[in-house]
Amino acid sequence: xxxxxxxxxxxxxxxxxxxxxxxxxxxxxxxxxxxxxxxxxxxxxxxxxxxxxxxxxxxxxxxxxxxxxxxxxxxxxxxxxxxxxxxxxxxxxxxxxxxxxxxxxxxxxxxxxxxxxxxxxxxxxxxxxxxxxxxxxxxxxxxxxxxxxxxxxxxxxxxxxxx
Amino acid sequence: xxxxxxxxxxxxxxxxxxxxxxxxxxxxxxxxxxxxxxxxxxxxxxxxxxxxxxxxxxxxxxxxxxxxxxxxxxxxxxxxxxxxxxxxxxxxxxxxxxxxxxxxxxxxxxxxxxxxxxxxxxxxxxxxxxxxxxxxxxxxxxxxxxxxxxxxxxxxxxxxxxxxxxxxxxxxxxxxxxxxxxxxxxxxxxxxxxxxxxxxxxxxxxxxxxxxxxxxxxxxxxxxxxxxxxxxxxxxxxxxxxxxxxxxxxxxxxxxxxxxxxxxxxxxxxxxxxxxxxxxxxxxxxxxxxxxxxxxxxxxxxxxxxxxxxxxxxxxxxxxxxxxxxxxxxxxxxxxxxxxxxxxxxxxxxxxxxxxxxxxxxxxxxxxxxxxxxxxxxxxxxxxxxxxxxxxxxxxxxxxxxxxxxxxxxxxxxxxxxxxxxxxxxxxxxxxxxxxxxxxxxxxxxxxxxxxxxxxxxxxxxxxxxxxxxxxxxxxxxxxxxxxxxxxxxxxxxxxxxxxxxxxxxxxxxxxxxxxxxxxxxxxxxxxxxxxxxxxxxxxxxxxxxxxxxxxxxxxxxxxxxxxxxxxxxxxxxxxxxxxxxxxxxxxxxxxxxxxxxxxxxxxxxxxxxxxxxxxxxxxxxxxxxxxxxxxxxxxxxxxxxxxxxxxxxxxxxxxxxxxxxxxxxxxxxxxxxxxxxxxxxxxxxxxxxxxxxxxxxxxxxxxxxxxxxxxxxxxxxxxxxxxxxxxxxxxxxxxxxxxxxxxxxxxxxxxxxxxxxxxxxxxxxxxxxxxxxxxxxxxxxxxxxxxxxxxxxxxx
Numbered sequence: 001x002x003x004x005x006x007x008x009x010x011x012x013x014x015x016x017x018x019x020x021x022x023x024x025x026x027x028x029x030x031x032x033x034x035x036x037x038x039x040x041x042x043x044x045x046x047x048x049x050x051x052x053x054x055x056x057x058x059x060x061x062x063x064x065x066x067x068x069x070x071x072x073x074x075x076x077x078x079x080x081x082x083x084x085x086x087x088x089x090x091x092x093x094x095x096x097x098x099x100x101x102x103x104x105x106x107x108x109x110x111x112x113x114x115x116x117x118x119x120x121x122x123x124x125x126x127x128x129x130x131x132x133x134x135x136x137x138x139x140x141x142x143x144x145x146x147x148x149x150x151x152x153x154x155x156x157x158x159x160x161x162x163x
Numbered sequence: 164x165x166x167x168x169x170x171x172x173x174x175x176x177x178x179x180x181x182x183x184x185x186x187x188x189x190x191x192x193x194x195x196x197x198x199x200x201x202x203x204x205x206x207x208x209x210x211x212x213x214x215x216x217x218x219x220x221x222x223x224x225x226x227x228x229x230x231x232x233x234x235x236x237x238x239x240x241x242x243x244x245x246x247x248x249x250x251x252x253x254x255x256x257x258x259x260x261x262x263x264x265x266x267x268x269x270x271x272x273x274x275x276x277x278x279x280x281x282x283x284x285x286x287x288x289x290x291x292x293x294x295x296x297x298x299x300x301x302x303x304x305x306x307x308x309x310x311x312x313x314x315x316x317x318x319x320x321x322x323x324x325x326x327x328x329x330x331x332x333x334x335x336x337x338x339x340x341x342x343x344x345x346x347x348x349x350x351x352x353x354x355x356x357x358x359x360x361x362x363x364x365x366x367x368x369x370x371x372x373x374x375x376x377x378x379x380x381x382x383x384x385x386x387x388x389x390x391x392x393x394x395x396x397x398x399x400x401x402x403x404x405x406x407x408x409x410x411x412x413x414x415x416x417x418x419x420x421x422x423x424x425x426x427x428x429x430x431x432x433x434x435x436x437x438x439x440x441x442x443x444x445x446x447x448x449x450x451x452x453x454x455x456x457x458x459x460x461x462x463x464x465x466x467x468x469x470x471x472x473x474x475x476x477x478x479x480x481x482x483x484x485x486x487x488x489x490x491x492x493x494x495x496x497x498x499x500x501x502x503x504x505x506x507x508x509x510x511x512x513x514x515x516x517x518x519x520x521x522x523x524x525x526x527x528x529x530x531x532x533x534x535x536x537x538x539x540x541x542x543x544x545x546x547x548x549x550x551x552x553x554x555x556x557x558x559x560x561x562x563x564x565x566x567x568x569x570x571x572x573x574x575x576x577x578x579x580x581x582x583x584x585x586x587x588x589x590x591x592x593x594x595x596x597x598x599x600x601x602x603x604x605x606x607x608x609x610x611x612x613x614x615x616x617x618x619x620x621x622x623x624x625x626x627x628x629x630x631x632x633x634x635x636x637x638x639x640x641x642x643x644x645x646x647x648x649x650x651x652x653x654x655x656x657x658x659x660x661x662x663x664x665x666x667x668x669x670x671x672x673x674x675x676x677x678x679x680x681x682x683x684x685x686x687x688x689x690x691x692x693x694x695x696x697x698x699x700x701x702x703x704x705x706x707x708x709x710x711x712x713x714x715x716x717x718x719x720x721x722x723x724x725x726x727x728x729x730x731x732x733x734x735x736x737x738x739x740x741x742x743x744x745x746x747x748x749x750x751x752x753x754x755x756x757x758x759x760x761x762x763x764x765x766x767x768x769x770x771x772x773x774x775x776x777x778x779x780x781x782x783x784x785x786x787x788x789x790x791x792x793x794x795x796x797x798x799x800x801x802x803x804x805x806x807x808x809x810x811x812x813x814x815x816x817x818x819x820x821x822x823x824x825x826x827x828x829x830x831x832x833x834x835x836x837x838x839x840x841x842x843x844x845x846x847x848x849x850x851x852x853x854x855x856x857x858x859x860x861x862x863x864x865x866x867x868x869x870x871x872x873x874x875x876x877x878x879x880x881x882x883x884x885x886x887x888x889x890x891x892x893x894x895x896x897x898x899x900x901x902x903x904x905x906x907x908x909x910x911x912x913x914x915x916x917x918x919x920x921x922x923x924x925x926x927x928x929x930x931x932x933x934x935x936x937x938x939x940x941x942x943x944x945x946x947x948x949x950x951x952x953x954x955x956x957x958x959x960x
Binding site: 078103142 | 189191192194195196198199200201202203204205207208210288290373374375376377378425426427428429455457458620622623628684685686687854855857858861862863864865866889890891895897898899901903904
C-alpha cells in the first residue's frame with residue numbers, strides 16, 4: 001500500500017508498504033530517517049519515540065497505515081534548517097547526557113514534548129515524563145542535568161527578548 | 164617556506180599557549196552532535212543498495228540431539244536467496260571462542276542451550292526472512308538438562324561437551340567443570356582458632372544481562388577479491404577477525420573489518436554474534452547482507468553475567484580484625500566457555516575484597532551447563548564476590564557490635580597490602596578514605612515525598628506512580644559497600660594496544676590524525692584519544708580515524724582498560740612523533756637558537772617551546788613539506804598466570820576502588836523499594852575527562868542498582884529455557900527507579916600508569932549492589948542473601 005503523511009513538516013509518500021510494517025520501519029527503511037531507533041519493538045524502551053499529531057508514541061507500535069494523513073515529528077526535526085542544534089540538543093551535548101547515544105533521539109523527542117507542555121519542570125516532572133525511555137549508559141543524572149539546562153537556557157532566552 | 168636553497172627562518176612567534184581540549188578538561192564528545200541529530204550511523208542504521216536481510220533460526224529447546232533439518236520449503240519461499248545450516252559451512256573450522264574454541268558457528272548434531280543458532284536465512288525483506296526461517300523443519304530428540312552443580316557433577320551426568328580437550332580440563336575433577344582456580348595462602352584453619360567470632364553465609368547472585376540498547380547488528384559486503392568487508396558493532400575488531408577468518412577459509416587480509424556505531428556493550432559484544440553469519444550469507448549470495456537482532460534475539464545473541472552461588476566464612480577478633488576467610492564460588496558458565504576461565508580467575512583472586520586477610524582458603528569454579536552461555540559483563544567476576552564479602556562484613560560488624568564502616572576501615576587494604584595471590588598492592592589503595600567520604604556526606608532528608616512542594620508526591624515513594632502507598636509502612640535504611648576490581652587483562656595475557664599518529668601541515672595549520680582499532684562503545688574513548696594528542700603535540704586540530712583492522716589491534720574495550728592501554732598507546736606514539744618533529748626542527752632551525760640543542764623542548768600552542776616557555780618555531784614551519792607518521796604498540800607491565808594449585812602469582816596489572824552509600828526506603832507492606840540516593844566515591848588516579856568519568860561512574864552505579872532490585876534473566880530450572888527475553892519482563896532501571904548519584908572523585912596517581920590514571924568503568928558496578936542490599940537489610944531487618952531482591956523476599960509471601 002501507499003502511505004501519505006507529513007514528516008517534520010514535509011509531505012512524504014511511502015510506496016509498497018506491507019500492511020504489517022510499523023511506522024518505525026517506514027521512517028527508517030523507506031524514508032531514510034534512521035534517527036528513531038529500534039531497541040525492543042515492544043514499546044518498552046522509548047528509543048523509537050516520535051510525535052504523531054503532537055502526541056508521543058512509540059513508533060514501533062504504530063502501524064504505518066495509521067499515520068496516513070497525519071503529522072509525524074522525529075528527532076531529525078529538532079535540528080534547525082541550517083543544521084544548527086536546537087536548545088535541547090545542545091544541552092544534551094553540553095551536559096554529557098550522551099554516551100552510546102542510542103537512547104538519545106527518543107529522549108530528545110520526549111523531553112521536547114515535556115518542555116513544550118511544561119517549560120519549568122521539577123525534577124519529579126522530568127523523571128515522570130522520561131520514565132518511558134530507557135538508558136543503559138548514563139545513570140540518567142546527566143540527562144536530568146540536560147533537561148534542566150535546556151529549560152534554563154530557554155527561559156533566559158525568553159527573558160532576553162522581553163521588553 | 165622551502166627547505167632548500169634559502170636558510171629557513173622561524174616566523175610568527177609568540178609565547179606558546181596551552182592547547183584547549185587537553186587532558187584533565189571536560190572536553191565534549193566529538194560524536195555528540197551526530198548523536199543528538201539522529202545522523203550517527205549505528206550498525207543497525209547501515210544500508211547498501213541491493214542488500215539482503217539475514218535472520219538466524221535458533222533452538223527452541225535447551226539440550227537435544229538434532230535428528231534432522233529440512234530447509235527445502237524455506238529455500239523455495241519467494242524472496243529467499245539462501246538458507247544455510249552446519250553442512251553448508253565452507254571449511255573444517257566450524258567452532259570459535261575467545262579462550263576455548265567450543266562454540267559452533269551453527270549447531271551440529273546437538274544443541275546445548277535455548278536459543279542456539281541452528282540455521283541462517285537471507286531474504287529481500289526482514290519479514291520474508293523470518294517467515295522463511297519458520298518453515299525450516301527441525302526434529303529434536305531432547306536430552307536431560309544440566310542446570311546446576313548437582314546435576315553437572317552427579318554420577319553418570321550427561322556431559323555438556325562430550326569430547327573436551329581444552330587445556331583446563333586436566334585441572335578439574337569433572338568434565339562438566341569448565342575451569343577451577345583455588346587460592347591457598349597462610350593457614351586458614353589455624354587462623355580460625357584465633358577468631359572470637361566466625362560468621363558464614365550462602366549467597367545467590369542472579370543472571371544479569373548487559374541489556375545494551377543498540378541490538379547486535381552489522382553489514383557484510385562481499386568484495387571482488389573474494390573477501391568480505393564487515394561493518395559491525397563490536398568491542399574488539401581484531402579478536403573478531405581472528406575468529407572469523409578461519410571459519411570463512413579466508414586469510415585475515417581478505418576480511419576487512421570496520422567498526423560501525425555501537426549502542427553500548429558492557430561486555431556483551433566481546434563474543435561473536437552475527438559476524439560470521441553475516442559474512443557466510445554475503446559470500447554465499449554475492450550480495451550485501453545486513454543482520455539486525457530484535458530484542459528477543461539479542462537476549463539469546465550474547466553471553467550474560469554468570470549467575471553464582473557463593474559460600475563464605477570469615478572470622479574476626481573482638482577488636483575487629485579479620486583473622487581468616489574461606490570461600491567457595493560456583494559460577495554457571497552455561498553451554499559454552501566464552502571468557503569463563505578468566506572470570507573464574509578474577510572471582511578467585513578478588514574474592515577477599517579490599518581487605519587485609521593473611522590466611523585464606525579460596526575456591527572458584529565455573530560449570531558447563533545447558534543454561535545460557537555466560538561471559539563478560541562489567542565487573543567480570545568481581546561483582547559476584549563483592550556482593551557476598553560485603554554482606555559478610557556487615558554480619559561480622561553486627562556480631563562485634565561495631566559500626567559497619569568502622570569495621571571495614573579497620574581491615575581496609577592499603578598500599579603495600581599483600582593480595583591472596585601473594586601480589587603486593589603497589590599503588591595507592593584508599594579504601595578507608597573512600598568509605599569515609601561516602602559516610603561523611605549529609606544524608607538526604609527523610610520523607611521527601613512530604614516536603615516536595617508541600618504536598619504528597621507519590622513519585623518519591625516506593626511504588627512511585629503506581630500510587631501504592633502514601634508513606635504508611637515505609638521505613639528507611641542506609642547501607643555501605645566497597646569493592647576492588649582489576650584493570651586490564653590479567654594472568655600473563657599479552658595485552659597490548661596499537662596507535663598510529665600522523666602529524667602534518669594542512670592549510671597552513673599543524674594537524675594530527677590518530678588511528679586506532681579501539682571500539683568506541685559509548686565510553687568516550689575517542690574524546691580522550693584526542694585530548695591526549697592535543698596535550699602531547701600541542702595541536703588544536705586532531706582527527707580520530709574510524710576504527711578498523713587496517714591498523715594494529717587495540718585490544719578489547721573491556722576490563723576498564725582502554726584509557727590506560729589505547730590512551731597509553733596514543734601517548735607513547737605521540738611522544739615518538741614529537742621526537743621526530745623536534746629532529747626536523749633541529750635540522751631546519753637548530754642554528755638559530757642554542758636552546759634547540761640544550762633545552763628540554765615541548766610542543767605547545769602549535770609551537771616548539773622550551774621548558775622555560777620560550778617559543779622557538781611554529782610547528783607549521785617545522786613540518787612544512789614533511790609529515791611524521793608512526794605506528795607503535797604499547798604494553799603494560801607483564802603479569803603472571805596464577806598457579807593452578809595454589810593461586811599464587813602476580814596476576815593483575817592495576818586495581819581500582821569504589822565505595823557506595825545507599826539510602827533506601829522500603830514499603831514493607833508490599834515489598835517495594837525506592838532507592839533514594841546512591842552516593843559513590845572512587846579513586847580514578849587521574850581524571851582525563853572529568854565529565855566522562857562521572858558519567859561512567861553514574862552509569863556503572865545504576866547497573867549495580869539494577870541487579871540489586873530488579874534485573875535477572877530467569878531460566879526455568881526444569882527445561883533450562885529463558886522465561887523473560889524481553890524488556891517487558893527483563894527490567895532495567897528507568898529514570899524513576901534511579902536516584903540522585905552524587906560522585907566524589909579522588910585522584911591518587913598510580914605511578915605505573917599513563918598520567919597516573921586508573922581504569923574507571925567497572926569498579927562502581929561492584930559496590931553499588933551490596934550497598935543497596937545492606938540498606939534494604941537495615942530497613943527491614945531481613946537477612947536477604949539473594950540478588951535481585953524481589954517483593955516476595957521482603958514480605959515473606
